[in-house]
Amino acid sequence: MRTRTLRPSAIVAAIALALAASAGAQQPVETVPRAFSRSHAPGARVLPFGRTRCLVQYWHRGEGITHGTVTELGWRADELTRCGSLDQRVQIRIGNVARGFGNLSRTFNENFDRGATAFLTAKTLHLPAQTKTNDPNVPAMWIKGDRPFVFTGPHLLVEVDVSTEAKPRSTNYWADGLTMSKFDTLQSKSGPSCGGSLTADYDYGHGSLRLSLAGGEPNRLALFLVGTDVVTFAGHPLPLDLASLGMPGCWLGIAPLVILPTMMDAKARASLEFPIDLPEDSVAVHAQVVHERPTNAAGLVTSNVTHSVLGHAGLSNVLYNWDEFSPKAQFGPYASNRGTILLLRR
Numbered sequence: 001m002r003t004r005t006l007r008p009s010a011i012v013a014a015i016a017l018a019l020a021a022s023a024g025a026q027q028p029v030e031t032v033p034r035a036f037s038r039s040h041a042p043g044a045r046v047l048p049f050g051r052t053r054c055l056v057q058y059w060h061r062g063e064g065i066t067h068g069t070v071t072e073l074g075w076r077a078d079e080l081t082r083c084g085s086l087d088q089r090v091q092i093r094i095g096n097v098a099r100g101f102g103n104l105s106r107t108f109n110e111n112f113d114r115g116a117t118a119f120l121t122a123k124t125l126h127l128p129a130q131t132k133t134n135d136p137n138v139p140a141m142w143i144k145g146d147r148p149f150v151f152t153g154p155h156l157l158v159e160v161d162v163s164t165e166a167k168p169r170s171t172n173y174w175a176d177g178l179t180m181s182k183f184d185t186l187q188s189k190s191g192p193s194c195g196g197s198l199t200a201d202y203d204y205g206h207g208s209l210r211l212s213l214a215g216g217e218p219n220r221l222a223l224f225l226v227g228t229d230v231v232t233f234a235g236h237p238l239p240l241d242l243a244s245l246g247m248p249g250c251w252l253g254i255a256p257l258v259i260l261p262t263m264m265d266a267k268a269r270a271s272l273e274f275p276i277d278l279p280e281d282s283v284a285v286h287a288q289v290v291h292e293r294p295t296n297a298a299g300l301v302t303s304n305v306t307h308s309v310l311g312h313a314g315l316s317n318v319l320y321n322w323d324e325f326s327p328k329a330q331f332g333p334y335a336s337n338r339g340t341i342l343l344l345r346r
Contacts, residue, residue, distance in 0.1 A: 029137045030231075032156065032342040033315050034064040035284035036178075037230045038136050038239070038253070039190035039307045041341050045078045046177035047320060048160040048340070049088055049127060049140070053168035055161050056320035057111060057329075058339045059097070059104055061281075062153040065344075070094075070149045072345040073119075073158070074139025076176035077130045083172045086127045091161040092120035094149045099157075101281075101314045104333040108319070111157055119145040122163070127173060136190065139343045140175070158342065168323050177340040178309075178316070184336070185278070186309040190230075191239060194250040195293050195301025196268075200285075200308045203273070209310070210273040213264070213289045213303060221263060222270040222291035225256035230286050230305065239305075246297030253305035254286045264291065281314030282337060312336040 031037040047056045073092075093116040105111055120143060127141055178186060185202040196215040203210060216222055230238055233255035240252040264270040276285070289303040309315070316339040319332030332338065 028345060030066055030344040030346075031136070032060050032065055032344060034231055035282075035307060035309050035315070036136070036188070036341050039188045039305075040076070040079050040136050041176055041178040042186060042188050044177040044179040045080065045174035046179075046318075046340055048075065048162060048175060049086065049173040050171055050175070051162060051168045051322065052088070052165040052171060053162055053325075054321060055108065055159070055325065056318060057108055057157060057159045058342065059099075059101065059111070059317040059333070060156040060158075060339070060342065061101065061315055062151075062155040065151060065153070065156055067151055067153065069346055070145070070151060070344045072142045072144050074142045074343045076136060076138070076341050076343060077140040078174040078176045079132070081130045081172065081174045082132075083130050085129045086171055086173050087124050087164070088127060088162055088171075089122060089124050089164045090120060090143075091122040091163070092143070092145070093117065093159040094119045095157045096152050097155050097157045100155065101317055104317055104319065106319060106329045106333070107327055108159065108329065109327065112159075116157075116159070117147065117149045119147065119149050121146050122161075130173065136176075136341075137343070140173070142345060175340045178337055180312045180337040182312045182336055184312050186307075188307045189304050190307065191251055191253045191305045192249065193302065193304040194247065195291060196289065196303045198287065198289050198303040198306050200287060200306035202308065202310065206273075206275070207277055208273050208275045209285060209308060210271060211287050211306065212269070212271040213291070214269050216264045216268040216270060216289075216291050217293050218264060218266050218268045220292040221261055222289050224260040224262065224272050225254055225258075225288045225290065226260065227254045227257040227286055228284060229255040230307070242302065247300055247302070248296060250300075250302045252288070252302065254288050276310060279311040282309055282311035284309050309337075
């Protein structure tokens, strides 16, 4: 049997066809930080609804947040959150702020240096029960604002004031978030795989990112797609369903900036390692593999997508009061990325 040679130009042509098939689609949900679009942040269980009384501010770098009007927002429940429904009295203010990651004040009001929008006046919200959270595009609940907020930048600040009870207590209603130290990178995976499993790891000793595919096809070509965006590609929302190209159950999940070919070994594995110095401000690198498999009409399959947040600072920050109520925060702001994953809807 003759082995067909897969060229990078073939996948580019397939992507173009998929884009044409998806014309007119809309992307209704925006993830902030966008590095976690369709991916849960690993390992942090955080406010705003985990206490019956607290005051918390979340700062998000404005780069990548779409300018325009926001009418609804929400926080994703942590993947491990299991709790019943809950009533919380909540007030939310949102602002466009010039203060950056490293010069936030512990005095809450000083961070609204350009004023704040009273997005939600104080009222009781009925938060639904939480079981296992499967879809990262769905928050614990959508909160519709009393007035819209127009994001113009340069950065975004969201303040949540919870005043359900005079004496604060834990509720176990935790949000999905991130907590990093200066020695961290964050690695996560998302999306279905119709062929193989892709993982990513950062090697601090060599200063390099390693991508490893298992479960491919022995001695066949694999194309590693690497990019910095998992939200849109050529103006079309991701992921793109590739079923119309003869690849049922397969999806393109990233906007590839580069396509790197390599051969899988006799054990159906392939890997790439390339040097990346950790930047002062965090950047995200996403990857996916397209490779040959003679099980569908196209003879091609896709792996899952990996998400690597490289660098520990500059992406998001948080300051909050836990059990003390004053104009100044008990905790934060931090020197490394902290906070929740916020979802916006327009």
